[in-house]
Amino acid sequence: MVRSLISIEGLLFLAAPVFGNIGYPPIPEDLTTPFQVRLAVNGQNAVAIGWNTYKALNESCVTYGIAPDKLNSRSCSTSSTTYSTSRTWSNVAVMSGLKPASTYFYKIVSTNSSVEPFLSPRMSGDKTPFNMNVVADLGVYGKDGFKISKGDDIPYTQPEFNHTTIGHLAATLSDYEVVIHPGDFAYADDWYLKLPSVKEGQEAYQSILEQFYEQLAPITGHKLYMASPGNHEADCSEIRRLLELCPEGQENFTDFKHHFGKVMPQTFASSSSERFAQTQSEKARSFAKPPFWYSFEYGMVHVVMINTETDFPNAPDTQTGSARLESGPFGSKGEQLKFLDADLSSVDRRVTPWIIVAGHRPWYSTGSGHHCQSCQKAFEKLFFKYGVDLAVFGHVHNSQRLLPVFNGIADPRGMRNPKAPMYITCGGAGNIEGLLHIKHKPSYTKFAYAKDYSYSTLKFLDDKHLQIDFIRSSTGDVLDSSTLYKSHSVPFVTQ
Numbered sequence: 053m054v055r056s057l058i059s060i061e062g063l064l065f066l067a068a069p070v071f072g073n074i075g076y077p078p079i080p081e082d083l084t085t086p087f088q089v090r091l092a093v094n095g096q097n098a099v100a101i102g103w104n105t106y107k108a109l110n111e112s113c114v115t116y117g118i119a120p121d122k123l124n125s126r127s128c129s130t131s132s133t134t135y136s137t138s139r140t141w142s143n144v145a146v147m148s149g150l151k152p153a154s155t156y157f158y159k160i161v162s163t164n165s166s167v168e169p170f171l172s173p174r175m176s177g178d179k180t181p182f183n184m185n186v187v188a189d190l191g192v193y194g195k196d197g198f199k200i201s202k203g204d205d206i207p208y209t210q211p212e213f214n215h216t217t218i219g220h221l222a223a224t225l226s227d228y229e230v231v232i233h234p235g236d237f238a239y240a241d242d243w244y245l246k247l248p249s250v251k252e253g254q255e256a257y258q259s260i261l262e263q264f265y266e267q268l269a270p271i272t273g274h275k276l277y278m279a280s281p282g283n284h285e286a287d288c289s290e291i292r293r294l295l296e297l298c299p300e301g302q303e304n305f306t307d308f309k310h311h312f313g314k315v316m317p318q319t320f321a322s323s324s325s326e327r328f329a330q331t332q333s334e335k336a337r338s339f340a341k342p343p344f345w346y347s348f349e350y351g352m353v354h355v356v357m358i359n360t361e362t363d364f365p366n367a368p369d370t371q372t373g374s375a376r377l378e379s380g381p382f383g384s385k386g387e388q389l390k391f392l393d394a395d396l397s398s399v400d401r402r403v404t405p406w407i408i409v410a411g412h413r414p415w416y417s418t419g420s421g422h423h424c425q426s427c428q429k430a431f432e433k434l435f436f437k438y439g440v441d442l443a444v445f446g447h448v449h450n451s452q453r454l455l456p457v458f459n460g461i462a463d464p465r466g467m468r469n470p471k472a473p474m475y476i477t478c479g480g481a482g483n484i485e486g487l488l489h490i491k492h493k494p495s496y497t498k499f500a501y502a503k504d505y506s507y508s509t510l511k512f513l514d515d516k517h518l519q520i521d522f523i524r525s526s527t528g529d530v531l532d533s534s535t536l537y538k539s540h541s542v543p544f545v546t547q
């Protein structure tokens with residue numbers, strides 16, 4: 053989300069010379085030590101693993117197997133990448149040939165790494181119930197982040213406190229199999245909220261990234277964690293004047309590309325027996341641009357991750373867009389929308405009955421000024437046409453559940469087999485900017501919450517029932533629970 057910037061800008065230049073002291077994490081003695089470990093679904097039987105090191109690796113390798121003392125498989129890559137302002141290198145390897153939905157163990161090849169467990173992905177078409185968590189706008193904690201001073205009547209929270217969302221996700225690892233995170237990760241571009249000087253901003257930005265991704269590693273190193281971009285990944289700052297000073301490496305989604313680019317999948321080959329689906333899915337694969345837009349399948353779900361920041365007409369984060377973050381494009385003209393059309397049209401509901409689309413900026417939301425109209429114009433018709441079941445967004449810093457809606461009109465069928473997609477916003481996971489008041493609720497709002505940090509759990513019960521829960525991070529209480537019924541009686545939806 054974007055803060056009101058004018059006063060901050062004034063403050064920054066007044067205070068700039070006084071503050072300083074960037075707290076970088078210590079560099080380990082053993083430079084092969086893996087940090088920021090992250091797993092992602094990479095294909096039907098494959099999991100990609102990414103990690104950062106404080107030196108370049110000639111070879112990035114991982115060993116893995118079905119028991120901690122039987123790490124009989126080994127996979128390597130020669131990809132170890134960095135950029136000008138970074139202290140670390142991003143490494144990646146893909147663990148393939150995995151039996152589906154089985155416990156495995158991995159050890160990143162290093163003189164200072166440990167053996168860790170993970171669950172391999174479910175095959176497309178596996179109708180076993182499972183849970184998928186949704187978080188967005190989840191940022192750094194510690195002395196460079198985390199407060200809830202904004203919104204409702206929440207008292208200021210000491211930054212030293214644990215991040216309740218990260219804490220709760222870590223405490224409940226066995227309750228879910230996958231996490232999707234549509235945008236806004238470290239909030240490194242909010243370094244100016246702690247008022248170091250502009251010169252130190254560059255260091256503060258990198259320090260926040262290192263801290264956040266390491267804080268998230270207890271989750272990302274054990275669970276399949278799927279990412280797509282938000283506005284806070286775009287540039288070194290959201291302040292116009294500072295944008296001109298962004299160093300190379302802190303603009304145009306650079307860190308996001310290095311961190312997730314080779315870890316997110318290139319979209320799966322179709323597992324439908326229909327020729328048409330296979331052709332469309334091949335097309336989608338050729339247009340996919342991970343980590344910006346791509347899809348993956350997991351059990352009974354087809355998930356599409358989209359980019360609401362760049363790469364469609366009047367996208368907000370481009371040179372001419374409303375947020376003016378001077379980023380993109382990452383594909384050729386119209387490529388993202390061609391991808392989305394081909395990808396959604398390829399989904400065979402007999403194999404994966406559910407379609408979830410996740411992006412950062414919503415167009416249905418409480419409050420004013422948080423409706424991405426260019427996003428709506430680009431994406432909503434395609435969602436409806438191909439019968440997307442649930443659309444998931446972030447950006448607005450609270451939790452919201454809306455009834456199925458199309459073109460601003462609630463579907464009269466409600467939660468009983470609607471034609472329109474249902475919408476949720478999961479932007480209340482917690483970050484340095486705090487939570488956002490609930491105001492101006494549209495009539496189709498069923499739940500809106502900004503009193504504490506929260507996130508959502510999607511429970512895929514069977515091919516017709518999806519339970520959507522909102523969880524209060526500090527207590528684990530279920531704040532809201534609803535079930536969407538879809539008959540999924542047509543193999544290929546076009547309406």
Ligand SMILES: *[C@@H]1O[C@H](CO)[C@@H](O)[C@H](O)[C@H]1NC(C)=O
Pocket residue numbers: 080081082083085164
């Ligand atoms: C080994 O890794 C841990 C973090 O996992 C780090 O704290 C420690 O400093 C590393 N040891 C050396 C010798 O680098």
Ligand SMILES: *[C@@H]1O[C@H](CO)[C@@H](O)[C@H](O)[C@H]1NC(C)=O
Pocket residue numbers: 110
């Ligand atoms: C890594 O590559 C560099 C340059 O090619 C080489 O000098 C070095 O010996 C290699 N190190 C290892 C451990 O293979």
Ligand SMILES: *[C@@H]1O[C@H](CO)[C@@H](O)[C@H](O)[C@H]1NC(C)=O
Pocket residue numbers: 212213214219
């Ligand atoms: C924060 O979490 C860690 C483990 O994740 C725990 O050891 C520590 O006690 C927690 N601190 C507070 C203040 O809750």
Ligand SMILES: *[C@@H]1O[C@H](CO)[C@@H](O)[C@H](O)[C@H]1NC(C)=O
Pocket residue numbers: 304378379380381382
């Ligand atoms: C951003 O990066 C992409 C390639 O990843 C490039 O095509 C594009 O021109 C860059 N945009 C800007 C504004 O530098």
